[in-house]
Amino acid sequence: MNTRSMKNKCLYLLAFLIVPVPSFAQNNLLNSLLDGEEEVNYAIAAFKGTHIINGHSSKTKSKGELDFLIYHRFGPINSGIQEFFGLDQASMRLGFEYGVTDLINIGVGRSSYEKTYDGFFKWKFLRQKSGETNSPVSITFLSSIALPTNKIADNLSTVERLGFVNQIMVSRKFTERLTVQLMPGLVHLNTVPQASDSNSIMYLGGAYRYKFTKGLALTGEYYYRFNPIATTENYDVVGLGVDIETGGHVFQLHISNSRTTFEKGFITDTVDNFWDGDIRFGFNISRTFQLGNKRVKEE
Numbered sequence: 001m002n003t004r005s006m007k008n009k010c011l012y013l014l015a016f017l018i019v020p021v022p023s024f025a026q027n028n029l030l031n032s033l034l035d036g037e038e039e040v041n042y043a044i045a046a047f048k049g050t051h052i053i054n055g056h057s058s059k060t061k062s063k064g065e066l067d068f069l070i071y072h073r074f075g076p077i078n079s080g081i082q083e084f085f086g087l088d089q090a091s092m093r094l095g096f097e098y099g100v101t102d103l104i105n106i107g108v109g110r111s112s113y114e115k116t117y118d119g120f121f122k123w124k125f126l127r128q129k130s131g132e133t134n135s136p137v138s139i140t141f142l143s144s145i146a147l148p149t150n151k152i153a154d155n156l157s158t159v160e161r162l163g164f165v166n167q168i169m170v171s172r173k174f175t176e177r178l179t180v181q182l183m184p185g186l187v188h189l190n191t192v193p194q195a196s197d198s199n200s201i202m203y204l205g206g207a208y209r210y211k212f213t214k215g216l217a218l219t220g221e222y223y224y225r226f227n228p229i230a231t232t233e234n235y236d237v238v239g240l241g242v243d244i245e246t247g248g249h250v251f252q253l254h255i256s257n258s259r260t261t262f263e264k265g266f267i268t269d270t271v272d273n274f275w276d277g278d279i280r281f282g283f284n285i286s287r288t289f290q291l292g293n294k295r296v297k298e299e
Helices: 003-017 023-035 081-086 263-268
Strands: 040-042 065-076 090-099 104-111 116-126 129-131 138-148 163-173 178-189 200-213 216-225 237-246 249-256 280-290
Touching: 065 081, 065 104, 138 263, 163 263, 178 263, 200 263, 216 263
Parallel strands: none
Antiparallel strands: 040 129, 065 090, 065 280, 090 104, 104 116, 116 138, 138 163, 163 178, 178 200, 200 216, 216 237, 237 249, 249 280
């Protein structure tokens, strides 16, 4: 009898002797002992969508998944009956997001606001998990670029009009119902309104998701800017919403003071004050398509 055979028989005997443990637990214990693998439990469904309201969540699409997204923002509700309480106005963004791997996503979009094209890279490099080794949070890195293409009076080059965002998303699923996320970030603008304005704006965002039922959750987000552009009138972004999940669709209904749905836009260009009643109704719709064989993701 060789050494490995003797080892396996000893392990089987050990598992059999643990009589208070049900047979399925014995099998799991035995498989872990034999394979030498660490048992890991990842936090799942912290967020149902890759966006919370305006900004990104820490969620990434699985490898081979393609998301088609429609973002729609109406005008301020307090604009009155003449503007049909904002419904006469509209700002849209169409976007695609793709899972290169389970943890790396890329995306592109086009907004009616300043006819802006944007793209991003998103990488989740730490996942919340429990087991033999624990990670209390998930951490995702986001890097995006935005280029407005509308005609303006100033003769600026393409490079001069570019805006960049680098952001970290730290999320924790505290319970089956509650997830909280913090989002420190930096916006860099190649051109600012006045020479006295800083080209780099630091901010800290906070967001939550509270799940009421399997398909219904409340969401909220707020972005505080430490050094906003001083020579133009602009405000921090506030948002409150409801997520409705139906199969492959996620409907997000919300109110916010933001007209735009990409980071460079809503961090630096929000001219409505939520606390003065400059509130816009909006919605996000996403539809996921599976390219290639469907896989089960543990997160």
